[in-house]
Amino acid sequence: MSEMKIGESAVIKKITALEPVKSRLIAMGIAKGNVIKLLDHTLKKQTWEVEVDNTRVALRREEADSILLEDK
Template structure:
């Protein structure tokens, strides 16, 4: 499942990140790394951007970028 498939309030664990080095470094700088828990905080009305919370940091991620992050959805 991709991060872009999740909805507001969903929690998941990052399994892998499949993108170029520059984007991967950007993700890493925000703490978006394999094994981290990530929560979907908001989704824009146009569904072009999502706000995610990782640790105590909120980050806006484009849906195109979120589709490069493989996650495992956690049941609540």
């Protein structure tokens, strides 16, 4: 996910995070098959703001790196 450009969307293919981070991501709607859109990120790409199911979520670098995507 960290390779996405602002404004791009993709389908979530897999989440590689370990528990309890994986469960937290799924609870926020970040789950396999959902579409995720990158809204913004900090200059050093330490945090990402994304939208999933019309909900905005802020992710840390480790969380974003654990989300594998496929083109929409």
